[in-house]
Amino acid sequence: MELNMDWSTLWWVRPEELIQKIDDTIPKRMEAAVREVQREAITLLSQQGTGRQYKVPGTKSTYYTASSPGQPPAVATGDLKKSVDVDVSGDGLMGEVGTEEEHGMMLQFGTRNILARPWLDVAFNNCIYQIVGIFSQDWMQ
Secondary structure, three states: OOOOOOHHHHOOOOHHHHHHHHHHHHHHHHHHHHHHHHHHHHHHOOOOOOOOEEEOOOOOOOEEEOOOOOOOOOOOOOHHHHHOEEEEEOOOOEEEEEOOOHHHHHHHHOOOOOOOOOOHHHHHHHOHHHHHHHHHOOOOO
16 A cells, blocks of 8 residues: 655645644544554454354353454354453554453463464554554644
8 A cells, every 4th residue: 555645735734833733643543543443343343153062161051153263253142242451552653452361462472372263463463554644644633
């Protein structure tokens, strides 16, 4: 994707105005970008798996179909999906999407006993064009 900006529309803008506009806009754009990744992560974590069937933790007779290695984690309890959160810091220069749930990282990267079920990097990669689009918009809007 190309990043195009029509600089001819900025000939009349004072540099300090442009800098202030960018400073005001960056946090909003970062928020929009991380929310896009969050939505995609939640979508990925909402899918049923194609692997083995297991009992839903904490139930006696409810089962779910787990994900196969390499697929995003399947929904068992929905706790991981509900825990996906965002944070924008550093005056909007840093955005994070993730979870405090320990099993989120275990599923993303795998463990000695569990093959990886990547979801967060997949969500980011699925959104890369939307993210580029968010940051490519006219900065003087």
